[in-house]
Amino acid sequence: MLYLWLKAFHVIAVIAWMAGMLYLPRLFVYHADTPRGSIQSETFKIMERRLLKAIINPAMIVTWVLGLYLLWDGGWYKSGWMHAKIALVLIMSGLHGVYVRRLKDFAADKNTKPAKYYRILNEVPTVLMIGIVILVIVKPF
Numbered sequence: 001m002l003y004l005w006l007k008a009f010h011v012i013a014v015i016a017w018m019a020g021m022l023y024l025p026r027l028f029v030y031h032a033d034t035p036r037g038s039i040q041s042e043t044f045k046i047m048e049r050r051l052l053k054a055i056i057n058p059a060m061i062v063t064w065v066l067g068l069y070l071l072w073d074g075g076w077y078k079s080g081w082m083h084a085k086i087a088l089v090l091i092m093s094g095l096h097g098v099y100v101r102r103l104k105d106f107a108a109d110k111n112t113k114p115a116k117y118y119r120i121l122n123e124v125p126t127v128l129m130i131g132i133v134i135l136v137i138v139k140p141f
């Protein structure tokens, strides 16, 4: 029963993490086209920082802690799908690190990437999420 409760909270944390991972690069797309020093640019900085600190970071930590508990309690560490899932989640966590660097660039008015770069970046978490959910639900191997 505890396992199922923790799995429910794992999925809730996953939803919050993914919402942030999909929304933050969208903010970057609009921010990249905004003049430096403008009121809009300063507003984007606040929105980006709050999204990262209040949603994305805590949601990622809860997803990892509960996911690792489920992995251990369910004995899933021997399963092939789980190894593949961990690989994709590690890439997702690395992408999270890329977002943090880009956010710091914007905060210092040092962004050099065009809006198109962020549009493409926006697709990466979507593809990873589709792969992760198929692996954990279908468990194909």
Ligand code: HEM
Residues within 6 Å of the ligand: 007, 010, 011, 014, 018, 063, 064, 065, 066, 067, 068, 070, 071, 072, 074, 076, 089, 092, 128, 129, 132, 133, 136, 137
């Ligand atoms: C951070 C590292 C993660 C670990 C160690 C982990 C591990 C696990 C484990 C062991 C389960 C239980 C599987 C079962 O009982 O059948 C689970 C469930 C689940 N995980 Fe993760 N997970 C992680 C991250 C993620 C991410 C990033 C996503 C989605 C993008 C995700 C989506 C899900 C879903 C949807 C379930 C419920 C599957 C079901 O009950 O059928 N997980 N996770």
